[in-house]
Amino acid sequence: MSDMITAELVDLDLSATTKEAAARALAERMVALGRVTDLDGFLADVAAREAQMPTGLDGGIGIPHCRSAHVTEPTLAFGRSADGIDFGAADGPADLIFLIAAPAGADDAHLTILSSLARQLMNAEFTGALRSVGGADTAAALIRGDLSPADAEAAQASQNSVAVPVAASAGAATDTSTPDAGERPFRIVAVTSCPTGIAHTYMAAESLENAGREAGVELTVETQGSAGFTRLDPAVIADADGVIFAHDVPVRDKDRFAGKPTVDVGVKAGINRPAELIGEVRAKAARGEVSAAAPASGSTPIERTGEAGEGYGTKLRKWLMSGVSYMVPFVAAGGLLIALGFAIGGYKINKAPSVMDHFIWTQADSWGALLFQIGGVAFGFLVPVLAGYIAYGMADRPGLVPGFVGGAISLTINAGFLGGLAAGLIAGGVVMAIQKVRIPAALRGIMPVVVIPLISAAIVGFLMFVVIGKPIASAQKGLTDWLNGLTGTNAVLLGALLGLMMCFDLGGPVNKVAYTFATAGIAVASPSDSAMKIMAAVMAAGMVPPLAMALATTVRGKLFTETERENGKAAWVLGISFISEGAIPFAAADPLRVIPSAMVGGAITGSLSMAFDATLRAPHGGIFVVPLIGNPLLYLVAIAAGVCVSTALVVVLKGLRKPAPGAPEAGTGESAAATGAKQPVAA
Numbered sequence: 281m282s283d284m285i286t287a288e289l290v291d292l293d294l295s296a297t298t299k300e301a302a303a304r305a306l307a308e309r310m311v312a313l314g315r316v317t318d319l320d321g322f323l324a325d326v327a328a329r330e331a332q333m334p335t336g337l338d339g340g341i342g343i344p345h346c347r348s349a350h351v352t353e354p355t356l357a358f359g360r361s362a363d364g365i366d367f368g369a370a371d372g373p374a375d376l377i378f379l380i381a382a383p384a385g386a387d388d389a390h391l392t393i394l395s396s397l398a399r400q401l402m403n404a405e406f407t408g409a410l411r412s413v414g415g416a417d418t419a420a421a422l423i424r425g426d427l428s429p430a431d432a433e434a435a436q437a438s439q440n441s442v443a444v445p446v447a448a449s450a451g452a453a454t455d456t457s458t459p460d461a462g463e464r465p466f467r468i469v470a471v472t473s474c475p476t477g478i479a480h481t482y483m484a485a486e487s488l489e490n491a492g493r494e495a496g497v498e499l500t501v502e503t504q505g506s507a508g509f510t511r512l513d514p515a516v517i518a519d520a521d522g523v524i525f526a527h528d529v530p531v532r533d534k535d536r537f538a539g540k541p542t543v544d545v546g547v548k549a550g551i552n553r554p555a556e557l558i559g560e561v562r563a564k565a566a567r568g569e570v571s572a573a574a575p576a577s578g579s580t581p582i583e584r585t586g587e588a589g590e591g592y593g594t595k596l597r598k599w600l601m602s603g604v605s606y607m608v609p610f611v612a613a614g615g616l617l618i619a620l621g622f623a624i625g626g627y628k629i630n631k632a633p634s635v636m637d638h639f640i641w642t643q644a645d646s647w648g649a650l651l652f653q654i655g656g657v658a659f660g661f662l663v664p665v666l667a668g669y670i671a672y673g674m675a676d677r678p679g680l681v682p683g684f685v686g687g688a689i690s691l692t693i694n695a696g697f698l699g700g701l702a703a704g705l706i707a708g709g710v711v712m713a714i715q716k717v718r719i720p721a722a723l724r725g726i727m728p729v730v731v732i733p734l735i736s737a738a739i740v741g742f743l744m745f746v747v748i749g750k751p752i753a754s755a756q757k758g759l760t761d762w763l764n765g766l767t768g769t770n771a772v773l774l775g776a777l778l779g780l781m782m783c784f785d786l787g788g789p790v791n792k793v794a795y796t797f798a799t800a801g802i803a804v805a806s807p808s809d810s811a812m813k814i815m816a817a818v819m820a821a822g823m824v825p826p827l828a829m830a831l832a833t834t835v836r837g838k839l840f841t842e843t844e845r846e847n848g849k850a851a852w853v854l855g856i857s858f859i860s861e862g863a864i865p866f867a868a869a870d871p872l873r874v875i876p877s878a879m880v881g882g883a884i885t886g887s888l889s890m891a892f893d894a895t896l897r898a899p900h901g902g903i904f905v906v907p908l909i910g911n912p913l914l915y916l917v918a919i920a921a922g923v924c925v926s927t928a929l930v931v932v933l934k935g936l937r938k939p940a941p942g943a944p945e946a947g948t949g950e951s952a953a954a955t956g957a958k959q960p961v962a963a
Contacts, residue, residue, distance in 0.1 A: 285356040285423050288313060290416035294359035294377065299330070302365050303344050306357035306379040315355040316381060322350040326379075333474070333528060334368025337483065338552045341401055342367035342374035349726065351381045356397065358423060360410070370552065376410055384728060397423065399486035402551075405429040465498045466562060469517055470524040471531050473504040474547045484526045484550030491554035499558070504532055511536075522561035526550025541565040602673030603704050604796050607666040610658050611799045611899045617655030618897060623908055624648035663687045663700035670704025675711035678728060682707035682736035689744040695752040697800040702752055703744055710736045771813065771890045778814065779821035779886025779922070783878040786825055786860045786867055794818055799899045809895060816896035816909060817889040819858050820919050823902060824885050825878035826855035826862030827919070828926030832934075835927070839934040844869065858902035873933040881926025888918035 289309050296302040303326050310316040325348040329335070335343045342365060357379040364373025378397070400406045406422075409429035413419045421427040470488050474480035485501040492499030500520075502512045504527075511533065522541040525531055526549060541564035543557050550557065564570075625648015639646045664687030671683030686703025690696065714732055743749075781794035798818040801811030833840050833848030840848070847865045854862030867874045895910035906912045 284354055285420050287416040287420045289357040290419045291359040292416060292419060294361045296365060299365055299367050302359060302377050303379055306359050309357050310355050310381060315352055316350055317352060318350040322348050336367030336369030336374050338369055338371045340375045342377040343380060345380035347382045347384050349384045351383045353383065355381045358419060376407060399482050401483055402486040402490060465496055467498045467520045468522045468524060468561060469512055469520040470499060470501045471504060471527060472501060472547055472550055473527040473529050480547045484547045487551045487554045491558055495558050497558055522565050524557050524561055539570050541569055599670050599673040601792060603666040603670035604792060606669040607662055610661050610665055614655040614658030616898050617651045621648045621652030621655060622897060663690050663697060667700040667704035671707035674708025678732045679708045679711045681733040682710060682740040685737045686740040686744050689741060693749045693753050695749055698755055699752045702748060703740060706743055707736060707740045710739050772887045775817040775886035775890030776883040778818050779882035780879050782818055782821040783825050783882035786864050791860060802897060802899060812895035812897055813890055813893065815899060816894040816915060817886040819896060820889045820915060821882040821886040822860045823855050823858050823919055824881045824922040824926055825860055826851040827923045828878060828881055829863045829866045830855060831923060831927045832930050836931045856903040858900060873930055877926045877929035877933060880929055881922035884925050885918050885922030888921055889915060892918060
């Protein structure tokens with residue numbers, strides 16, 4: 281921290297009487313050293329941060345701070361007030377004031393150092409030494425970590441130490457006794473975060489950790505700060521007995537902590553009353569109070585980006601799924617609108633003029649054309665959104681601009697879906713490479729808003745227009761021509777393959793590849809018949825597994841547990857809605873019998889759908905979009921055939937083993953045992 285604070289940035293006799301005057305006095309020292317370029321602009325940013333939440337802390341500490349484009353490099357100024365200044369703390373004025381200035385694009389290393397200071401402020405020895413220190417050089421050395429609190433006290437032995445400990449929560453309802461030897465301690469996981477992610481985030485973490493040690497509790501904190509964050513190990517979360525959220529911005533990936541006793545408070549509560557929070561979460565655990573379980577995923581769940589330590593293949597899959605997950609809502613909305621437009625106005629509406637000048641309220645054709653054109657606009661976002669969020673999954677928000685630009689260029693050069701995939705990966709890689717370059721301090725403030733978008737968009741645009749765009753466009757055209765040429769046996773075999781993929785992992789990566797392949801084909805204003813046949817086959821096959829399991833639990837309930845029979849009831853609704861995940865509880869319990877049975881039925885349904893020339897313009901909807909299907913009766917026959925085959929196979933395979941524990945004996949009536957607690961459908 282040697283370059284962050286020097287003696288020139290220390291004022292041990294701060295005469296200001298208001299927090300605004302204190303911030304100005306310390307900021308003027310930063311201006312004098314060239315650390316701040318615009319005093320008034322910087323102070324406006326400080327005031328804006330202060331308006332979000334007071335920065336005073338119990339124990340006589342004020343930490344005004346902000347990220348600002350007017351800061352050239354991370355800087356810290358310290359002032360000590362004899363009379364104290366009101367920064368909004370509950371216990372009164374602050375006599376130790378730290379003004380923290382971070383550039384808008386501060387790098388992780390500097391922000392980590394600032395977070396280290398924030399943690400030190402929870403150390404009573406550190407704050408006590410600052411109150412007794414007599415020279416600016418000594419104070420700066422103490423803050424930098426060059427001098428320990430004990431050394432600083434010794435250097436000022438002639439002065440009395442006036443250490444004021446950080447206030448603990450009086451009367452907190454918690455058991456602070458340590459557990460007996462060999463007894464498993466109570467385990468808590470916590471998340472801390474604040475709007476700027478510089479000070480309060482790390483101070484709350486330090487305060488909670490200290491209180492946890494005093495209470496004999498194992499407490500692990502995930503700090504979601506500006507320097508990024510490392511997700512807690514899933515095993516640590518799974519072993520936790522309770523959760524504390526101390527935050528003023530939304531907790532990222534909050535569903536990881538679902539189903540546990542949870543205390544949810546602002547970040548300052550984590551700083552000022554950690555012992556009380558620990559007591560609250562222990563009390564909730566004793567009463568059995570838990571937060572709501574994580575919602576079951578639909579057919580296209582948003583997948584998390586790559587975790588540290590994962591292989592490149594796993595990360596690549598998650599990056600691609602990130603883009604696909606954000607794209608699918610546009611596919612669903614656009615496809616359904618276009619399909620409804622055709623249903624209302626007929627297929628001639630794709631040649632209708634713009635409804636802006638020719639809309640007639642009383643004509644069905646006008647309403648059909650309106651829905652068709654709105655859906656077409658929604659479809660126009662598919663490839664840019666795909667590319668943008670693949671890049672987002674790789675490089676976070678800085679990847680959005682080059683990703684969207686690359687995706688839009690892919691449409692311009694007719695590179696389509698394949699071009700969007702390439703553009704997203706290239707954009708994310710370019711941004712990640714730029715972020716690794718050491719940048720002069722003067723440029724850090726404009727990196728995220730000017731430099732990274734400018735350079736990355738230019739590089740991605742050059743590569744898409746000049747280098748790889750034409751080969752990808754040729755590949756896209758070749759794929760389209762191949763699909764358009766599929767007839768007879770080739771089409772039936774493709775339908776069987778897609779059916780196998782849809783039923784292999786029931787909403788997993790292989791299922792998503794088949795679904796994305798189908799939706800990409802209809803993601804144009806006028807898709808080919810082959811593309812609509814593929815979409816129909818994919819949706820039909822995806823409905824087979826849950827419907828087959830529902831039918832099997834109905835006709836041969838004795839082969840299934842009570843819980844599975846309850847899940848079978850829900851699987852009827854999930855199956856007709858095209859939510860393949862409805863079969864997951866059955867596959868998880870008996871994968872060697874359920875998955876092969878589902879795959880055989882899915883392959884039959886997919887091949888029959890292609891053989892019957894069934895078409896589908898909508899990308900989702902299940903049984904509810906049958907009126908929009910070409911050859912709907914034969915389409916339903918294809919689904920029924922696959923369901924019956926899968927049901928027969930799973931019944932035969934399960935019949936080869938003994939009945940499951942808890943199942944009724946033959947002849948007792950399969951429907952009589954539906955009294956168990958209904959289990960949520962696994963995602």
